[in-house]
Amino acid sequence: MAGSVLDTSSADEARARLADRLLAGRRITSPAVEAAFRRVPRHLFATDGISVDVAYADDVVITRRGPDGRATSSISAPWLQAYTLEQAGLRPGARVLEIGSGGYNAALIADVVGPDGTVVTVDIDADVTDRARTGLDRAGYRQVTVVHGDGEYGHQPDAPYDAIIVTVETPEVAPAWLDQLAPAGALLVPLRIRGMTRCLTLRRHEDHLLATAALQCGFVPMQGDGRHPTRRLALRGDDIVMHLDDTSTEVNRDALAAALHTPRLHAWSPVTIAMSDGSSFESLHLWLASQPRPFGTLAVNRERTPAGLVDPQDRFVCPTLLTADSFAYLAMRKLDDTTWQFGAHGFGPDAHTLTTDMLDLLTVWEHDHRHGPGPTITVHPTGMHLPESDGPQLFVTRRHTTIAVTWPAPEQPR
Template identity: 85%
Template sequence: MAGSALDTSSTDEARARLADQLLARRWVTSPAVEAAFRRVPRHLFATHGISIDAAYADDVVITSRGPDGRATSSISAPWLQAYMLEQAGLRPGARVLEVGSGGYNAALIADVVGPEGTVVTIDIDANVIERARTGLDRAGYQQVTAVHGDGEYGHQPGAPYDAIIVTVETPDLPPAWLDQLAPAGVLIVPLRMRGMTRCLTLRRHEDHLLAAAALQCGFVPMQGDGRSPARRLALRGDDVVVVLDDTTAEVSLDALAAALHTQRLEAWSPVTITMEEGSSFESLHLWLASQPRPFGTLAVDRERSAGLVDPQDRFVCPTLLTADSFAYLAMRKLDDTTWQFGTHGFGPDADTLATDMLDLITVWDHHHRHSPGPKITVHPTGTHPPEPDGPQLLVTRRHAAIMVTWSASEQPR
């Protein structure tokens, strides 16, 4: 391997091991995607000094951070890259735009679409594009076009694309992506809806887009003209933060911070979960976010906030709000395999919020827990979302309205 002290046989072995893992865990299901993971050398796209084990772990590799220490660029986790590639269903000769670069994923895409295909990868950070270009050339994927620019506007010269794969979290769907997508094209996009990010597989359906699949995921947030970060209410520095992705929620930072000093109210639901059912959380979280009421998510530093707050999820925990009170989803261990859902409430309305949370958990358990999940549609501005036929969340952004509709017709168990 040129220009590196890394041992070739160990990088080959590490790469083979990663591909085997992705196959075993069913993230990789097609021969073309498997072949790409077996061929593309991931370590050539990682930052200098990283170990082979870290370069080929099924985990994200952070490649740059902003002044606040938060990641601004990374090589995404292989399982998630595999998922997106499989969802895209790319064929040899396909034309693909990747928004958010790094080089590795673009090389995987290029491997799948082959020499007849077209791959454009765009990033807003010139350093990322420079690193991507170097890695692509060293890895033998010179045919990929790496563009420095704001992915909000896509890349018209390469359009139309059979697939647009967005690898940065976005709150909205900018018009350029739809304009540059071929009529039967697929848009894979980590879309943020009320603080919940789901990787959606979107295709055109009538005048809107319909998600064929949705998977919980995390990406660095979009910068540039599409930047629209959620509001962060730091209740105790960065230790306890309520994140509001909803312009309509009227809450007071001071009042919520004061609520944190009130006695914690704990309430427990008869609804339980076993660890094998891990993916149920995705559905419960989105269900709680779908309620027509003030809602946020809680992010905590587990160690520094220990004893004060103990949310079910430390990064994105569903939280019901009033102006001066909050109640988040909690969980406690009943035995070696079973956990019980509940809530912790703070502030003057803690009691009411806790009761509401338990009721919502019960409704989810009876009607939605075992369903395939809500229907998610995206309606570009100028089109009209239909009347809902069940409980729904409508998120209105600058360019599109996102609808999450829960079927009302499911039978209780």
Template identity: 40%
Template sequence: MAELPDENRATELRNAVVDQLKEGGWIASPSIEAAMRKVPRHLAVPEASLEDAYSTYNAVVTQEDAEGIHTSSVSAPQIQAMQLEQAGIEPGDHVLEIGTNGPNAAYIAELTGPAGRVTTVDVDPAPADRARRFLAMTGYTNVSVVVADGEYGFPDHAPYDAIVVTVGAWDIPPAWTDQLKEGGRLVVPLRINGLTRTYAFVKRDGQLTAASAHVCGFVAMRGDGAHNAQQFTLPGDEGVTLRFDDGVPVDPQLLIGALDTPRVETWTGVTVASNEPIGTLQMYVATMVPGYCNMYIDPDRDTGKVGPTNLNFSLVAVDGPNFAYVVVRRSDDRKSAEFGVHAFGPDGEGAAHRLADAIRTWGKDHRGGPAPCIALYPAGTADDRISGDRIIDKHHRRISISWPVAP
């Protein structure tokens, strides 16, 4: 069989992606299906192969900084479909996209139709130029591409029926709420204690409450909304670094000498199937366990003494001069895994059991249940005006987190 021409091949791959997303439940709306079948996303990334441009679950990185950190990308179709479903965009809507590269703005333009208006902003002129070229090439004339810091939205075209943020945000600045219509939706990949979920917040009486949340990964926000986690490297030869994304809960200097103590191990009896989602466990530990942070171990310095399941990421609870972290051991047939805890410090045994008890609570009360209820309040709101199991403070917001018990 002769090789198909490129455009025919692109159409074939595009339709295959949409078919896969429909089958996986990521696309439910006929309008989103039609938009994603129509927009030729490969034209935005001419440097990529057609197969890479139409990879269902992989982004195409379009820009890196001098250290190799990704600073711009065209998100994977699965992520884009997920956010578009969350946004609930209707014909005639005015929509702001924060973070641009072209195809997602075109999808939004398809959803709003000729009566709608789409504004897409980026702090960096390079992706804005890329988006501008792509949109001109593909005929989307109702999209305004603006070079601006998304931290401040874009008041010139406000108010918006929806704001879709396509960069990872650590906080929710006031402009995003102020520029959103009552009843409008803010879709944003928000990082809470180092874990990112794309939330669909609905504005009711001026307050934002999450209606849905999905696991995701995004290029980090730049400009005035950028945020760097604080890091502490433990003394010793093991190359252990702890990352505190929402502030250091205790003096990390207390941990000096922790690795000189024996490693404590305990197992929880909480076992999950290999294909069982555990996103709520990660969020439960990150939001409900005091002293939460995550751990990275330099693979070139790893001695095996600490022994995490993943050198790049572990869920950690710092408890004074002790720290404990979640580990996993798989069954012999690889069909299930049990959660356990390792700990170091003068009271490593107590620290291990406290973290293990939190995992057991998740297993008993929240496993298989809904995601936590997330509500946003302005910074400075008094505790007695906020309901929830836990409050996490950002610069602009106080985030209320409540965990419903699973049926």
């Protein structure tokens, strides 16, 4: 039976089990982060009606929704919080700024940096900062400063920070974060790159920021002055939606919606994956996004979509090649108990060309990039020179910065 939020004995047990799972999965790798997860009572930061079981499960806990029903605030998934804390490399006495509050993650940070540290957490939503303040006081982390404001501007009074941990999806690195980051500081940021979000660990390198780690992740989108949502093309109500992150990509929504009524073209590549060996294909999505051609990501509500209509490899963020009136998304099918095969499903007049292109890109990824180190991701303030390379490159130009994704040049001819 699910325990109530005030049932402290079951909360203590659930918290211990959560820390054990994070250790076993190697999301926690340091004693300080482990101690924080064992101490901070996550359930005290949940909203009314959320049980202890849900509060200490492995998933995100939604705490607030906008008028359209979409989540605007949450307590992030514990594995992602553990990952960012480990990546930030926090030491006792460190100064940390968190963008996007809720209280729980700020309490974890405060626990790690200890009584000599400084923790400031900023949220744009007064309901969130009120709840964060209450939770932090109840949990015994009164030293955390909670600020109601637009995190786009950071929090200058306590700068510089040894780490800035952004917990909201952002299209770019705000100038204030760069200004307020100490010279050797770490900026943890869920950066959206052509519709796909990667939690980047960024550090200063010459005149730009260099990602020393990148992990696929999902966060609620940024509000306020830094707000820059993807363009949403509803192709079948809200159940099948194409997201476009480039202003330059021109497509016809009605034509794409009509394409859904044409027969689905299937094309299968020689590229397979064995699910049992823990192989990752995280770089594949970014590879498909890195091509100099119109690109979108498809999101599908499987429960509300007729069987057989669309079946993308990823139902939230599926890489999709586009023309004005046609599209082809990444697909995957099971070959046997352990092996899956990559391919494409295409719709519309250009379905054949787009599915063929997707197969070619899969083959290049397999040959040149699948087993390599993956791309180098850098962030360049506007006006700074951009990296040059013999390898494939993607540049995403935002208001204040350009994001560069640079792939290694192939070593052997194909």
